[in-house]
Amino acid sequence: xxxxxxxxxxxxxxxxxxxxxxxxxxxxxxxxxxxxxxxxxxxxxxxxxxxxxxxxxxxxxxxxxxxxxxxxxxxxxxxxxxxxxxxxxxxxxxxxxxxxxxxxxxxxxxxxxxxxxxxxxxxxxxxxxxxxxxxxxxxxxxxxxxxxxxxxxxxxxxxxxxxxxxxxxxxxxxxxxxxxxxxxxxxxxxxxxxxxxxxxxxxxxxxxxxxxxxxxxxxxxxxxxxxxxxxxxxxxxxxxxxxxxxxxxxxxxxxxxxxxxxxxxxxxxxxxxxxxxxxxxxxxxxxxxxxxxxxxxxxxxxxxxxxxxxxxxxxxxxxxxxxxxxxxxxxxxxxxxxxxxxxxxxxxxxxxxxxxxxxxxxxxxxxxxxxxxxxxxxxxxxxxxxxxxxxxxxxxxxxxxxxxx
Amino acid sequence: xxxxxxxxxxxxxxxxxxxxxxxxxxxxxxxxxxxxxxxxxxxxxxxxxxxxxxxxxxxxxxxxxxxxxxxxxxxxxxxxxxxxxxxxxxxxxxxxxxxxxxxxxxxxxxxxxxxxxxxxxxxxxxxxxxxxxxxxxxxxxxxxxxxxxxxxxxxxxxxxxxxxxxxxxxxxxxxxxxxxxxxxxxxx
Numbered sequence: 001x002x003x004x005x006x007x008x009x010x011x012x013x014x015x016x017x018x019x020x021x022x023x024x025x026x027x028x029x030x031x032x033x034x035x036x037x038x039x040x041x042x043x044x045x046x047x048x049x050x051x052x053x054x055x056x057x058x059x060x061x062x063x064x065x066x067x068x069x070x071x072x073x074x075x076x077x078x079x080x081x082x083x084x085x086x087x088x089x090x091x092x093x094x095x096x097x098x099x100x101x102x103x104x105x106x107x108x109x110x111x112x113x114x115x116x117x118x119x120x121x122x123x124x125x126x127x128x129x130x131x132x133x134x135x136x137x138x139x140x141x142x143x144x145x146x147x148x149x150x151x152x153x154x155x156x157x158x159x160x161x162x163x164x165x166x167x168x169x170x171x172x173x174x175x176x177x178x179x180x181x182x183x184x185x186x187x188x189x190x191x192x193x194x195x196x197x198x199x200x201x202x203x204x205x206x207x208x209x210x211x212x213x214x215x216x217x218x219x220x221x222x223x224x225x226x227x228x229x230x231x232x233x234x235x236x237x238x239x240x241x242x243x244x245x246x247x248x249x250x251x252x253x254x255x256x257x258x259x260x261x262x263x264x265x266x267x268x269x270x271x272x273x274x275x276x277x278x279x280x281x282x283x284x285x286x287x288x289x290x291x292x293x294x295x296x297x298x299x300x301x302x303x304x305x306x307x308x309x310x311x312x313x314x315x316x317x318x319x320x321x322x323x324x325x326x327x328x329x330x331x332x333x334x335x336x337x338x339x340x341x342x343x344x345x346x347x348x349x350x351x352x353x354x355x356x357x358x359x360x361x362x363x364x365x366x367x368x369x370x371x372x373x374x375x376x377x378x379x380x381x382x383x384x385x386x387x388x389x390x391x392x393x394x395x396x397x398x399x400x401x402x403x404x405x
Numbered sequence: 406x407x408x409x410x411x412x413x414x415x416x417x418x419x420x421x422x423x424x425x426x427x428x429x430x431x432x433x434x435x436x437x438x439x440x441x442x443x444x445x446x447x448x449x450x451x452x453x454x455x456x457x458x459x460x461x462x463x464x465x466x467x468x469x470x471x472x473x474x475x476x477x478x479x480x481x482x483x484x485x486x487x488x489x490x491x492x493x494x495x496x497x498x499x500x501x502x503x504x505x506x507x508x509x510x511x512x513x514x515x516x517x518x519x520x521x522x523x524x525x526x527x528x529x530x531x532x533x534x535x536x537x538x539x540x541x542x543x544x545x546x547x548x549x550x551x552x553x554x555x556x557x558x559x560x561x562x563x564x565x566x567x568x569x570x571x572x573x574x575x576x577x578x579x580x581x582x583x584x585x586x587x588x589x590x591x592x593x
Contacts, residue, residue: 033500036498128465128466129467129501142468142528143491143492143503145520145531145532146446146530147438147530147532148505151492151504155467155500155501156500157498157499157500159498162499217504222504223504233505371500
């Protein structure tokens, strides 16, 4: 009887968790690239399995410069120090600190030495596909419209031997060749404040929070649906900042565990003995008829966010956008598979799946979804056997779990 | 996890949920545009059907030009075929990506809030905020409208409050009424 009550309570709690978790606990995702298998295997790897967009992470491999051209009418970047040189120093400190947030995560190959020293340029139009990663605060761009604060444009390649401008020639599939961060320079209603200036400018956005988020895109992240993650698609309200400010003891303090796990997946350190845990499984609908008839071959739920919660702390340790797998030579199979990697060993995790119909919906991770497949319609001459079509994300299932063994 | 631990965990989640509602948020790359602001600021509003997508290098960047057949014009003057240019796309072996830029597939229909200066190609106003996709239920034929950014809690800088707004699964007829009302009330 006690067992039965416990089971009923468990089911009720699981349902309650599902309802309550839905808006707060989903997952990081990555910008994916399907290698161009029309190229010789020596250039494409011969596999149509999606690969993650990423920067090279060897010492000094990531160079970033920022444009010191700042809008003066209106002033969009607010600093505490009002002298010309003091303003630039304060902004540069903010950029350096945002970079250090990401390189401060343990268990990755992205370390402080990965970044070349931050450099400046006086060129107002420094951002562009020139192979130089740039941050621009006063460069007008045809992409801006009212309502757009900032964005990161990332150029990746799907084959080896490609370069953009003066970028390095690609030696890895999915290598990011150029990434530029644009802040809207011309919205008179919007300003961004450095950490030192934020308290005095409560209507301004926290420059460091936005920069750290944009640098996540710069490194290959798409959005996360974990609300405490820096890659959550919403920044803090003006006058406030994400998470905690970085400190010397914890330079990655603004990040959530989901960001850290994502970074460890994206830039794994082979000698990291702590974050070697993986959880893998598949998600099926209770009724197979619920699977979409088109495109053919869908055998599991696609589009679920599968979340691993640390059973001891309740923190979202990591998560993934589940529902597909791929074995060389590809293409991706939509079989309901998920895999959450880079979890700390020696912990217990509660795993559950949920639909993308809460705070984040499929349209917000379009890149992560649409970039899983290529086919003869999207790419003329694509080998049919390595082509696929991404099914619509399933946003209507209800998660129930079977009891463990 | 014991029952007591689960219950405690649930309460923590409950409180966290309340805290989340209290924490104001805004899209990292986007600032809030209310529906009425979208209507006001749009150069044109129309129901469009995507008929072609092409990416190419232009002005030093990869841009994607999406051509639409005009189905219905709700605001502004539009020709029978409208071109919208958005940053990003794929050319050759290079892929330019920007989170939040709406992408369309041929055959897809949407109400799109267009924005642009004279002599320039149209852009989608507020990116995901100005994109209202139309889904047709294959069984009933009922069309529903969902805004790309419908799930975003958005911050209104004037009231300094957040709201969970957006349009999600709204029948087309209801959406049209809402649009018509906003057009009639729009600021001159």
